[in-house]
Amino acid sequence: MHGIHHIWTHPHIMHSRLHGRVHHMKLHPRQLCSRSSHVDEAQLRDKHFACTGCGICCTGSGNVWCSKGELDAIIQQRDSGMSFEQGVGEYCNVDAMRARNIDLHASEWFILKNAPGTDQCIFLNAENNHCMVYGARPLQCSTYPWWPELVESDKAWQHEAYTVCEGIVVMENSVDAVDRLDVIRETGAEFDTMEDKTRKLESFCTYLEDFPY
Numbered sequence: 001m002h003g004i005h006h007i008w009t010h011p012h013i014m015h016s017r018l019h020g021r022v023h024h025m026k027l028h029p030r031q032l033c034s035r036s037s038h039v040d041e042a043q044l045r046d047k048h049f050a051c052t053g054c055g056i057c058c059t060g061s062g063n064v065w066c067s068k069g070e071l072d073a074i075i076q077q078r079d080s081g082m083s084f085e086q087g088v089g090e091y092c093n094v095d096a097m098r099a100r101n102i103d104l105h106a107s108e109w110f111i112l113k114n115a116p117g118t119d120q121c122i123f124l125n126a127e128n129n130h131c132m133v134y135g136a137r138p139l140q141c142s143t144y145p146w147w148p149e150l151v152e153s154d155k156a157w158q159h160e161a162y163t164v165c166e167g168i169v170v171m172e173n174s175v176d177a178v179d180r181l182d183v184i185r186e187t188g189a190e191f192d193t194m195e196d197k198t199r200k201l202e203s204f205c206t207y208l209e210d211f212p213y
């Protein structure tokens with residue numbers, strides 16, 4: 001269960017979050033880069049996002065993937081005395097990787113574990129919804145929700161807002177937008193600028209060009 005947060009008092013957001021818990025799929029890079037990353041400026045300009053830190057995007061089915069370098073950075077942050085192989089055993093979902101015929105010793109990509117008995121990323125602190133490896137979190141996480149498949153389609157963007165992320169504001173729905181803007185204001189979250197959006201989208205697509213799965 002997530003830590004209780006004052007924004008639960010907002011009925012629209014409560015609905016959104018509960019809904020999100022049921023349907024959200026954690027990030028899946030193959031879906032995200034299955035099409036061209038060519039997104040025009042208008043598609044970014046009309047979309048707005050400020051992370052409230054609710055932690056829902058770190059919960060649900062699906063996988064959090066990280067590159068070998070990212071996993072190494074996470075291991076170093078958590079315990080610099082831990083070997084890479086120990087880190088794989090400690091933090092990666094080796095069963096899910098084996099089920100995909102991924103060679104744990106040769107792979108350049110890894111799937112992170114969930115916390116035991118939960119559908120939450122192993123690095124989500126359930127008490128405060130903070131990421132415990134924030135400074136070393138995978139690009140998959142740090143670029144959300146500026147992914148091609150969400151940005152290219154207004155429908156996908158809205159679906160993500162209503163099923164997962166309370167920080168996405170769908171301006172066309174003024175009732176919901178007012179509630180969300182209130183929540184965002186209360187948390188002090190800042191909206192991504194055009195520069196942020198572009199940088200995240202581009203870096204995520206570049207990063208995943210070689211993603212093999």
Ligand code: SF4
Binds near residue numbers: 051053144165166168
């Ligand atoms: S990105 Fe969205 S779902 Fe994830 S923590 Fe921020 S507001 Fe919540």
